[in-house]
Amino acid sequence: MKNLSLKTKITIHAALVFLLLMLLGTFVARSYFHQQLRASVEDQLFTTVSLLADELNKKVNNIKTVAHEVAGNVTPQLLANPREARAYLEQQFRLMKIFAERMTLFTVDGEMVATTHDKPGPLNLDRFYHIYLQKTAVTGAPFFSEPVTASPEINRPLVVLTIPIFGPEKELIGVFAGSIDLLNDNILGFLSNAKLGQTGFFQLFTQNRTMIVHPDPSRIMLEAGTKGDDPLFDRAIGGFEGTGETLTGQGQRVLAGFKRLPGTNWILAATFPVSEALAPVKTALRLALIVLSCGWGICVSLMWIAMRHLIKPILSLTRQLRDLAVHPKRQKRVAVSAHDETVELAESINNLMEELEKRETDLARHQELFQILADWSTNWIFWESPAGEILYVSPAASRISGYPPGELRKQGQHFNALVHPEDRALWKKHCHEVVGGVKTSPLDIRILTKTGEICWLSHSCQPVLGENGKILGIRGSLADISERKVIEEQLRFLSTRDGLTGLYSRGFFNDELDRISKGRVFPVTLMMADLDGLKKINDTLGHATGDHVIRQAARLLQKTFRTDDVVARIGGDEFAVLMPGVDETAAVKILQRFRRLEAEHNREMKGGKVAFSVGAFTAADGKSLATAMEKADARMYRDKERRKQKSRQGKKN
Template structure:
């Protein structure tokens, strides 16, 4: 009899009980349910679309009947009287409710005679070329147009319903039209709010693939995909009515149903995401999976009962393995109860655990030896792990720092032994590999000369109340994979050596008076450094020589530095020199001007201090070029006070100049005028030609305004297309009107934009001081109010401010 393993026996039972019976039956049943449910869902959704199409047909027919009834009620005698027609249309509230975007009456020649509600800019325009008018005039029958772009612009779509108005002899005397704006609320757009299920909706389109109604109004101007991109859509436009699956332009798969309207031939569609429509299928899948999940333990229980005897040794082996572990390093072998695969597994496990126990004992001995070696080392040291916790703090370090190991081990605070506030120690830097932090943490550091990847740092520290000079060495500890698992840091007290070196450095510094040593300190300085004896050059570094316009320092030797001080700065320089000579202290730094050898000037910051040069009293002069700093300051002031586009003063500088102008006007009692200007039709330029063209118009407008005023006046840009002008020191208040007329005349010339011409007017409001005596904000408000009155009076005019704003400001309004 062949020998079968436990794995084969269990696999056969599970496969026969679960794989064939449960999975096969459940899978076939689920496939049948999915097929039937998809067919039922498509049928129900098509029924809903058909009912909605019938209702929408009724709405459209009702609107058309309403328009025809009103057209029939218009007397033929009224057709030639625009005023009577306007009154008639204004009174027909029933039309306003159906055609919320308005109704109009066209003459037999297509001229729009009346329009309601409100006033239309298109009255008197010729619409005879429009399809809806031509079709109605030719057939004498009502007509519903296809969607087309509105003449108002903005990319909005509209549909026009028309009905003929016939005379007593049956001839056409006019056409009555009702307009429906598809992007606004009306009987068509309300369709977009109707939902199909939880996530579906309706939309309406025509055979030209033009969207008529859609919940997303941005889709109205976007046609459906072209022919050949969606097979189902091509079939629907070809005459198919029914349901099918399709992927939307946004990439969402859904079920779609289509029904054509009888009144217009448009196609009503319902779309519903498959995730919403087929949600019951997902629930059915979940039910099947849940059922299998319940059946699986039952089948496994049968397997358990059948294979109980086979698995008994394996279970005993697992219990013994679970009881192993802990701190014990000894291992008791597990008894072998069977000779199958489980027995072989137990034998292999026993062999492996005995080997591991032997290796563990060896590692424990090595670890104990290493710890004791560090603990009893005469070299102070500590170790931190990868989490920056202290794991070893030896006795030598306790003696050096006075900090006991029990207060450090297990914590992340080794800094407390050396510093008064939290900061990273050298071992932290090694663990994180943050070498870029060394310059911020230590004044003196370097790579270790003996330990690869090690770091060294040194410095003065206060330990146990005494100043000590310590040398730190830190190196990483890596595992077998090369990963940093810890870091060790050692310390050396080299205070005696440091004190000796410090005394030697002090002695060297005391005799470091020689000129050659001094030259090495300053020859690479970017600042100019000069030594003066009796106020004459005896030394100057290359940077100073170049700053004074000389090719070599030798050209300056023996010359007085006063020769290179500009006349306006001579007194300041002499005061600095006298202060340094008399008080034997450095004089304060002062900004001055130096004269170069070519007699050009350079802005510098200059300091003078006492110095000893070859045993003689001398002066050390340090001067730094600040030209770039002043230029940067000037650029910042320009950016803060001037408009970046037009280079005109901005709002901040405007109020400062206005305050100054008002103060002068009060002092010398002369009139002052504030003009507030706003460009007319500027938005149309932005909309038509783009913002780049608008910016060009603003710059040209600023230039024209500056040409219209005096040099003592100021033109400012307040923002957008608004400008202000301060007319100071006027002889008479009426002078402001002369300037306003000059500005309007200057703006009469068209502006050149994008290869074409554009007309831009300007509306001007004028506030005259002292008749408008107020604070600065009040004067701006008065001028702004006068400007708005100019806008209301037809634009491209100027108006003076008055409390009633009823009288004109003089002059003639000019287009």
């Protein structure tokens, strides 16, 4: 093979490939047509069995409908007259052909009123009559029995139909009963002789595996196979409807379709041997192999002749490309002396070479510009690959994080490892959205620097996409916003806190009151507190002393209430407390504790004593919370009046 020419090698390889493709195509086509034919046969098989099942179901329903009409016309007077009752039954010509064995009218107590046959029926049939008669008499509902045999000598499937007879007041007055020979030609008998193709056939069996109809009369009313012998048959017993391939007890592979008859537990099956169903595929395969063998020999000969002319331009182009790779500056273009697609190929190669040269120039210029901008930027600029590798970090990254660029590029030390533990879940979600192509806003997060300090960064990034839309990485910028965060925190504190006491402001208190009123955390207790005597202290001792007393009062309130409670200064000497989840009983205990701590504070403090008038109200829902402040304020003023009266009485005494 080494000493053969390129033309010979191409011819041999092409011939082998062509042969393999022909064989592969043949067997693929064979497999395709095999599947298509099988699918078509299965569809037709299921369609046939479904239509036949519907037809059988219509027959059964017609029998029930006619029997219901006959039973519905039976009156109490007819049941009371056996002769008229028998004459009535004998006039039902449609039912006489169906109920070949007998039709009988019974009273509710099971006493026979009239029958169409004078002679006694088979013992088994009489026994089944009484069994199903009792069921209808007890339930008041019609009953369609399982197939039974009248006697061991008569191996024919029969069903017993019992229908309740109701009087004018809808009371049960009797029962109509009839037995049907299922193998009569006008019922199911035609199934045993029906054929599918040459060797296919139909069979009907019950869910408990009793065979009703089969081409082999000896199998009727016997068990239809043993569980485990035929998996597809077992699936049909379990409720499967459709077609599939299975193996019969005789070892024959068949296509079988199953369909249940609505309203019964009967299953109709159609069986068609696989060998007969797929015989056309084998014949077509033999013919295809003969035709392909002849065609392959002709194609190889023609290929050998044509290859001598086709290979010359390609060999010329190959030599020029080889020279171009060795001397790229000496030769910039390729050319061929041909008049076919090889000329277009050479031109495409030339265009590609020009485009690559242009892109290399642009890329070098952009890289230089980007390097200058990134190196002089105060922001931390990075480029991360889809695999998580840091491809570039700007010098500002070291200044912000404290890590040298080499450590930041390591897999275990890139930016993800620096994110503050409390912000990592938010950062992970943000990165997932970026990679998924979701447009995101700048994200403020914290990182831990090499010295362990917390640094706030504002992160903005976007995916880097190739021409085919594939993600090439993530390019981002991180700005140090630590100073801004400190200022924001100070502004936030000033906007929600009272400057003198550090308690919440009135605005924050009102916002919390509105928020809690719309929530579900109830009951909520609201307490109003007024600092007594503050005006007198300001007038006599000065505002500095008054401010000192206010701060002492604030500390007392903070000491009394929970950290979850909203303690606010809402006026000069007015305070308010929101206590979510506190009912009236708990509120009383809290107020008692407040008074105790107030007394202890005043005993310990020589100066800056505080005295509060308080009032509280417990709201059970948002509606009552809206008026809680007004009611608590009223109770606070009543407390102030009581304290004044008590003070005046003490002075008199």
